[in-house]
Amino acid sequence: MADQLAIGSRRGLKPALPLLLPAYLWLTVAIFLPLSAMVFFSFMTDLPLAGKEWTFTLGNYAAFFSQSLYSTLLLSSLRLGLEVTLWCVVIGYPAAYVLAKVLKGRSREAIFLLVILPFWSNGLVRIFSWAMVLREGGILDTALNAVLPFKINIDLMYSYPAVIIGLVHSYVPYMVLTCYLTLQAIDDSLIEAGRSLGASRRQVLWRVIIPLSMPGLIAGAALIFVPVVGSFMEPRILGGRTGTFYGTVIEDQFVAVFNWPLGAALSFILLAVVLIILALAAPVLRRAG
Amino acid sequence: MAGVQVANVSRSFGAHKALDNVSIDFADGGFYALLGPSGSGKTTLLRQIAGFDFPDSGRIAIGGESVERVPVEKRRIGMVFQNYALFPNMSVADNVAFGLSVRGEAKATIATEVQRALDLVQLGKLGGRKPHQLSGGQRQRVALARAIVTKPRVLLLDEPLGALDKALRVDMQIELKRIQREIGITTIFVTHDQEEALTMSDRIGILRDGRLVQEGPPEEIYDRPQSEFAATFLGDANIFRGDATGSGIKLPDGTTIAASTGASVPAGAKASCAVRPERIRISTGATKPDPAGANMLTGQVSKRIFAGNNSTYFVDRDGQTLKVIVQNTGAERLAEGQPVVLSWSPGSTVLIAAA
Ligand SMILES: Nc1ncnc2c1ncn2[C@@H]1O[C@H](COP(=O)(O)OP(=O)(O)OP(=O)(O)O)[C@@H](O)[C@H]1O
Ligand SMILES: [Mg+2]
Numbered sequence: 001m002a003d004q005l006a007i008g009s010r011r012g013l014k015p016a017l018p019l020l021l022p023a024y025l026w027l028t029v030a031i032f033l034p035l036s037a038m039v040f041f042s043f044m045t046d047l048p049l050a051g052k053e054w055t056f057t058l059g060n061y062a063a064f065f066s067q068s069l070y071s072t073l074l075l076s077s078l079r080l081g082l083e084v085t086l087w088c089v090v091i092g093y094p095a096a097y098v099l100a101k102v103l104k105g106r107s108r109e110a111i112f113l114l115v116i117l118p119f120w121s122n123g124l125v126r127i128f129s130w131a132m133v134l135r136e137g138g139i140l141d142t143a144l145n146a147v148l149p150f151k152i153n154i155d156l157m158y159s160y161p162a163v164i165i166g167l168v169h170s171y172v173p174y175m176v177l178t179c180y181l182t183l184q185a186i187d188d189s190l191i192e193a194g195r196s197l198g199a200s201r202r203q204v205l206w207r208v209i210i211p212l213s214m215p216g217l218i219a220g221a222a223l224i225f226v227p228v229v230g231s232f233m234e235p236r237i238l239g240g241r242t243g244t245f246y247g248t249v250i251e252d253q254f255v256a257v258f259n260w261p262l263g264a265a266l267s268f269i270l271l272a273v274v275l276i277i278l279a280l281a282a283p284v285l286r287r288a289g
Numbered sequence: 290m291a292g293v294q295v296a297n298v299s300r301s302f303g304a305h306k307a308l309d310n311v312s313i314d315f316a317d318g319g320f321y322a323l324l325g326p327s328g329s330g331k332t333t334l335l336r337q338i339a340g341f342d343f344p345d346s347g348r349i350a351i352g353g354e355s356v357e358r359v360p361v362e363k364r365r366i367g368m369v370f371q372n373y374a375l376f377p378n379m380s381v382a383d384n385v386a387f388g389l390s391v392r393g394e395a396k397a398t399i400a401t402e403v404q405r406a407l408d409l410v411q412l413g414k415l416g417g418r419k420p421h422q423l424s425g426g427q428r429q430r431v432a433l434a435r436a437i438v439t440k441p442r443v444l445l446l447d448e449p450l451g452a453l454d455k456a457l458r459v460d461m462q463i464e465l466k467r468i469q470r471e472i473g474i475t476t477i478f479v480t481h482d483q484e485e486a487l488t489m490s491d492r493i494g495i496l497r498d499g500r501l502v503q504e505g506p507p508e509e510i511y512d513r514p515q516s517e518f519a520a521t522f523l524g525d526a527n528i529f530r531g532d533a534t535g536s537g538i539k540l541p542d543g544t545t546i547a548a549s550t551g552a553s554v555p556a557g558a559k560a561s562c563a564v565r566p567e568r569i570r571i572s573t574g575a576t577k578p579d580p581a582g583a584n585m586l587t588g589q590v591s592k593r594i595f596a597g598n599n600s601t602y603f604v605d606r607d608g609q610t611l612k613v614i615v616q617n618t619g620a621e622r623l624a625e626g627q628p629v630v631l632s633w634s635p636g637s638t639v640l641i642a643a644a
Contacts, residue, residue, distance in 0.1 A: 193435075196339060
C-alpha cells in the first residue's frame with residue numbers, strides 16, 4: 001500500500017510538468033525579465049539609449065541616503081499605507097462580517113455585488129468621480145449645503161484626506177473579500193458554543209471570531225499596504241500639491257525626468273523596506289492569530 | 290443544579306410548526322432523552338431551552354426562574370454540539386478554560402478547574418494539544434469537559450454521539466452516564482438512537498411533527514406505548530387493527546385478541562393492539578398447549594434472520610407479516626415455509642385507542 005502510494009506520487013510529478021510549463025514561462029517573461037532589467041538599470045549612471053555613455057554605479061542608491069527628502073517621503077508613504085490599511089479594516093471588516101454572518105440569500109448577493117463594483121470600474125474614472133464629489137462646489141459640498149441650515153464650505157479636494165478617501169475606496173474591496181472568506185468559514189456553532197459558555201457577543205467577537213479571521217485580516221492588510229505605499233495616481237490627482245509621496249517621486253523619474261536608474265533604485269529600496277516590514281510583522285501577527 | 294420546565298411552548302418557521310404546544314417537566318438531576326424522527330423538532334426544543342432561539346408562545350423556566358427574556362450567556366447552561374464546536378485556534382486546555390476565563394476567574398482557579406474537568410473525562414494529559422490532533426471520541430470528551438467546567442445548571446446535548454462509531458459510542462454512553470451521575474446535573478439529551486435513549490435515560494420524551502407524543506420512564510414507554518407511533522418508533526412492535534370488544538379487539542376476519550394492558554377503549558370503537566416480537570412464542574403446534582386465555586394465531590414462516598444470540602422469524606398470516614424474536618437456546622430452528630402457531634399472553638398485549 002505504502003509502495004503504491006509512493007509510486008503514485010512520483011509518477012504524479014512528471015505528467016504535471018507540461019502543465020506547469022506555461023505558468024513558469026509566463027512568470028519568466030512577465031515578471032522575472034523586466035525585474036532583472038530594472039535591477040540592471042538601477043546600477044547604471046544613465047539609460048543606454050541614443051548612444052549615451054554609461055557606467056556602473058551605486059550612486060542611485062546613495063542618492064536615497066544622501067538626500068533626506070527621499071526618506072521623509074518614504075516615511076509619509078508608509079504612514080499613508082498604514083492609515084489606509086487601518087481605514088480599510090475599520091470599514092471592510094464589519095462589512096465582511098455582515099455579509100458572512102448576518103445577511104442570507106438574495107440580499108447577500110446584492111450587497112456583495114455593490115462591494116466589488118469598484119473593482120470593475122476603471123481606476124481613473126473612479127478617482128475623477130471622487131474629484132467631482134470632493135471639490136468646492138462639488139457634489140458633497142452642494143448636497144450638505146442643501147440639507148444643512150447654515151452655510152459650510154467643504155473643500156476636501158487637493159488635501160491629504162482626499163487622498164485617503166480615494167485610496168480607501170479603491171482598496172477596501174480587498175479587505176472585504178479576504179475577511180469575508182475567512183469569516184464565512186467560521187462555523188456558526190462556534191459562536192453559539194461561545195455564548196453558551198457565558199461569553200457576551202462582544203467577548204465572542206474578540207476571543208473567537210477575530211482570532212479565527214486573522215488570516216483574512218493579514219492577507220487583506222498585505223494586499224492593501226504594499227500597493228498603497230507605492231501608489232501615485234490617487235495622490236497625484238486627489239492630493240494636488242499635498243500629494244507628493246514616494247510613489248509619485250518614482251513615477252516622476254520614469255515619466256517626467258527620465259531618470260530611470262534613480263526610479264529603479266528607489267523602487268527597489270521601497271521593495272526592500274516593505275519586505276522587511278512584512279517579515280517583522282509576520283511573527284507578531286501569527287501569534288495574534 | 291435545577292430542573293427545567295417547558296410549558297405550552299410553540300415555535301413556527303413560516304407556516305411550519307416546528308414545536309406545537311410542547312410541555313415537559315425535566316426533573317432536577319435527571320437524565321432525559323428526547324427522541325424522534327428527523328425534523329420532529331428535537332433540536333428546536335433544545336435551542337429554546339438554551340436560548341439560541343425564542344418561542345412564539347409558552348413559558349420556559351430553569352430552576353423555577355422564568356428565562357424567556359434571559360440571553361444565552363446568562364442562562365448558565367452547558368451545551369455539547371453534534372459537531373463538538375471546539376475552538377480550532379485554542380488548545381484543549383484553553384477550550385475548556387474559555388467559560389471560566391470570560392467570567393474573569395483567577396488564573397490559578399482556572400488552571401485547577403480545567404485540570405479537574407480534563408481528569409474527569411480522562412484526558413488529563415492532552416491539555417496542550419489542538420483539537421485537530423484529537424480523535425473523534427477525544428474531541429467529544431473535550432466538548433463535554435468544556436460544557437461542565439463552568440458548573441452549569443443544565444447540560445444540553447444534541448446528538449453528541451452521532452458521529453462516533455458503534456463501539457466508541459457505547460464507551461461514551463457509559464462514560465457520559467458516569468459523569469452525569471458523578472456531578473448530578475440535569476441533562477437533556479437529544480438522540481436518534483432508540484437503544485441509546487432506552488439504556489441511558491431516566492425518562493424519555495418522544496416528539497413527532499413538533500408534538501410531544503408520549504413521555505415517561507423507558508420501561509413505561511416500552512411496555513405501555515400510547516400510540517402506534519410510540520410502539521413502533523421505540524422498539525419493534527406487531528400491530529393489529531380492529532374493533533374494540535371491551536377486553537381486546539376483534540380483527541376483520543373475526544379473530545379476537547385479548548389485551549389486559551394499555552388504554553381502555555369503549556366496545557365498538559376502532560382500536561389497535563401492539564405486541565413486542567420477543568413476547569410471542571412460536572411453535573409447530575405439536576408441543577404442549579398454551580395456558581388458557583392466551584392469544585393464538587397460525588401462520589407460515591416466510592423468512593428467518595439469524596443474528597447470533599437470537600433469530601427473527603417473519604411469519605405470514607392473512608396478508609400481514611408478523612415479527613417474532615426467539616432467543617438462541619439451542620432448540621431446533623424452524624424452516625422457512627413451515628406452518629407455525631404463534632401465542633402470547635393478554636398481559637403482553639397493549640391496547641391502543643385509534644388516533
Ligand atoms: N431556522 C429555521 N428556519 C426554518 N425552518 C427551520 C429552522 N430550524 C428548524 N426548522 C424546521 O423545523 C423542523 C424541526 O427541525 P429540528 O432541527 O428541530 O429537527 P430535529 O428533530 O432536530 O431533526 P434532526 O433529527 O434531523 O436533527 C424541521 O422541519 C426544520 O426544517
Ligand atoms: Mg437536530
